[in-house]
Amino acid sequence: MGETIRIGIAGYGNLGRGVEAAVEKNADMQLTGIFTRRQPADLVPLHSGTAVYAMTDLAAYEDDIDVLILCGGSKEDLPQQGPALAAQFNTVDSFDTHARIPEYYDAVDGPARASRKTALISAGWDPGMFSINRVYGEALLPDGDTYTFWGRGLSQGHSDAVRRVPGVAGGVQYTIPSETAIDKVRNGSRPQLETREKHVRECFVVLADGADPAAVSEAIVTMPHYFDQYDTEVHFITAEELARDHRAMPHGGFSIRSGNTSAEHAQVIEYGLTLESNPEFTASVLVAYARAVHRLNQQGRFGAVTVLDVPPGLLSPKSAADLRAELL
């Protein structure tokens, strides 16, 4: 097996907890510790043996961490932490604000390059594994169309939007891909699909005392951008039902490329994920890319990189020769 890769976790929410679980599944890795902005004593890790430190003490662990996995959010945390920490550590993060990726890439690239560190940004599944499949799909079938469907899954952003509606005491939103639309895409006919045709949205809502269900429902389904372009169903449930039936964070989706290699022949490539836990899967992707980042850094590949720059073999604990013999 060779050397052990030493991992640090910066930030400990659902994603950080997922990374703690994923490191344990990889025999060539060990966890140096969790770094938090909370009081370290207040944080309860998955495993009682996991060390917990203050984020402000990170610099003292430079020699004990091969790759630091940044588990903060894309809105508030990563724009600050990404560039700052890439000046001290090899890093992996899940920055997922698609429109700001080029700007974030540049912000991280400079400090990483100056410190001879490798910083892999925007790993996960979208951006991440879906991006990889969009690139492969376009390259293999240049005369084609790409379709991305999300769900069935809990959408954090849309759930937040539901909970902000006056009269809502609690709730969740699931994004559901339309089977009819998927079937059209799978048969290779390359349909033009409107936003409304691709997904439906399903909300489970707990009403606040005295709230009017009709008014709440109307406010949700007509909400600009979030719901008005979709067919949305609203179900009212009790607080007990919400707690009992909607705690899991399933997600997933499909990335499909449909194209023609000649006038006679259509070809369809489909990549799909069915995830019982979105944060645990995202964490597993970050951890696999931490292995690749460690190796890229050893090869002298400094600066910012993305999943599109990483050869698949670098994610595996197996050697290139073993991969050729066993998995090619």
Next chain:
Amino acid sequence: MGETIRIGIAGYGNLGRGVEAAVEKNADMQLTGIFTRRQPADLVPLHSGTAVYAMTDLAAYEDDIDVLILCGGSKEDLPQQGPALAAQFNTVDSFDTHARIPEYYDAVDGPARASRKTALISAGWDPGMFSINRVYGEALLPDGDTYTFWGRGLSQGHSDAVRRVPGVAGGVQYTIPSETAIDKVRNGSRPQLETREKHVRECFVVLADGADPAAVSEAIVTMPHYFDQYDTEVHFITAEELARDHRAMPHGGFSIRSGNTSAEHAQVIEYGLTLESNPEFTASVLVAYARAVHRLNQQGRFGAVTVLDVPPGLLSPKSAADLRAELL
């Protein structure tokens, strides 16, 4: 767009014809010509404008070809041509005898390295895109199982075996994945599947004059290795039906990784191909990898490489910055 990549085709069967069609779909490529061991004048290319040369004249076109795509077979052609041509050209091939890949890799690596050429071996879909997905799957879900299903598709090797049975005048064999088995895998239960449970085999056979259908059927279904481990159906048809209904070469399959990221949560990754033309899709993969090989050679990556060594972004005609902005 920048420079044009000049492609040569060595060998012109179904795969070579597919490469001729695929080059046309890629605006940054042009075809220098087809090289054949037949009489060039006897070969009819897809497009009347395509140049056809004798294989023995290849050396004269060294300066006119950036990447030579080897379209010969894995049994007779590539073991000779691969090492020989990698000493003169950057190459891409579809060597698909899984058990001999390490040996073939070594045979190609030496000459390519000595001549500062880049030789990508074993591209296509299996080995190829399925291999990539096996590697990603293992790395992302180390506590998991990988399942590969092939079909529904025409199997060349099994069709050949059927045609060698005494009393058979013609025939084809389709490999069909079992829906029951696929459903078990998709639900994340990580079943143990016997060979017989995963695929069934369906043969369409034209009898020779006076042949005994019962004897032919028995000879097929009991054939060691090819059919005895499977449930096999044999249908007798006329020569006209064979010619009319079984000329297409559809194929495809699924590579599924099912794993657990914690005791509570199962995750399923699925990669699937539905191909109306197996050779045209394989050709499209080879052509996309030709672009990557051209770039790898320019970067100084000499010797043999496989799809597992190639970053996804190198397959795209788009720049890394455009890919980050548009597809990540």
